[in-house]
Amino acid sequence: MEFKDLEIFEMVARKGTISEAAKELSYVQSNITSRIKKLEAEMNTALFNRHNRGMTLTPEGKKLLVYSEKILSLTNEMKKVVQSKSEPAGKLEIGTVETVIRLPVILSSYSKKYRNVDLSLLTGVTEQLQNDVLNHRLDGAFVTEIDQHPDLVSHDVFEEELVLLSDSTKTSIEQLIEEPILCFSKGCGYRARLAKWYKDQNKVPQKVMEFGTLETILGSVTMGLGITFVPKSAVGHLEKRGLVHCHYLPEKYSKINTVFIRRKDAHLTSTLEKFVETFEQIDGEWDFPLAH
Incomplete structure (x- = not known):
């Protein structure tokens, strides 16, 4: 078994299709397919269920994924530990x-200062990003402060x-209670704060609409589609x-870090x-705002 086989296995598990995994890894699909079959032969079991919409992990595949993530995480950690302290390099x-x-x-x-570092950025909501850091999928993340893990x-x-x-x-808060809420998906710190405010008012939002980008949310608010809860510095213009x-x-809802x-246990x-x-x-x- 090669580390690359595990990387391919993880990518297919994450993307759900051979074509998407091949695109992400810049491989031809036939190579992905053959590596998966090779891994299944070595494990002597099917790792994926094949169906018209793609591929999903079998129970055995889910077990392997847990170990695969640990193996690749330790491998990545090993590479980072031996990096030179004087000159940062590698993936971040x-x-x-x-x-x-x-x-x-x-x-x-x-x-500009550390040109030997291959820096990549992933966006998401606070809860998901925290899970990604905990599961070694990210080295770190900017998030809304929540209960410290x-x-x-x-x-x-x-x-x-x-x-x-x-x-x-709409110039008074009383006018907003019945308005639809425009927000990011669950796991968003801003959304959780607003939900707490509604609960304390003994109110339940009549409608919640989820969006993927701040630009779409703000544009929809200006058109009167609903209300949102966002950093003041993002809407000054x-x-x-x-x-x-x-x-x-009140501050207990509006102030956020x-x-x-x-x-904690990863090598710095x-x-x-x-x-x-x-x-x-x-x-x-x-x-400017970094969190939601």
């Missing part, structure tokens, strides 16, 4: 929440103020143009250490 996989506006400032500063270390980034946003025709109205909630998380490589140093040095310049 960072996660961040969807509402990033000026994160490129950090990425640009880091990449014992296996994680967090670095404070900044405090953000959230506002309840409506179109410009719309407020100045008179397209939206900001409604302020952004943190950078990483695994120079690659990740220098990344942390980069955003900590820019700490005083934050004027």
Whole structure:
């Protein structure tokens, strides 16, 4: 068995189809198919159920996936440990929440200084990103501060103020209670805060509509489709143009911290250490949202 076989196995499990896995890995489909068959022959069992919509893991495949993730994680960890402390190099996989506006400032500063690092960025909601860090799929992530997991270390980034946003025709909070909520998927820190506010008001949202991007949410709010709960710094330009109205909630709902998380037991490589140093040095310049 080769490490590459396990990497291919994991990619097919994640993507659900040979074609998507081949595209992600830049392999021809026949190569992916043959490597999967070879791995199944070595394991002496079927690892995937084949059907018209793609491939799903068999019970044996799910068991192998657990061990495969551990093996590849340890392999990656081994490579990082032997990196030179004086010159960061290798892969660095960072996660961040969807509402990033000026994160490129950090990425640009880091990449220009450490050109031997292959930096990649994955976006998602806080809960999913935390799971990705815990399961070694990411080296670290910018997320909304939530209950601290014992296996994680967090670095404070900044405090953000959230506002309840409506179109410009609604100027009182009382007008918003029955409005549809426009938000990201479950696991979003902003959404959880707003849900807590509704609960404390003994109210239940009449309708919740999930979107994938901040731009779509804000555009929909300006058109009167519903309301949302987002960082004030993300909507200042719309407020100045008179397209939206900001409604302020008590601090226990509106004040929220952004943190950078990483695994406590993972070796702090120079690659990740220098990344942390980069955003900590820019700490005083934050004027944009990173979390949701």
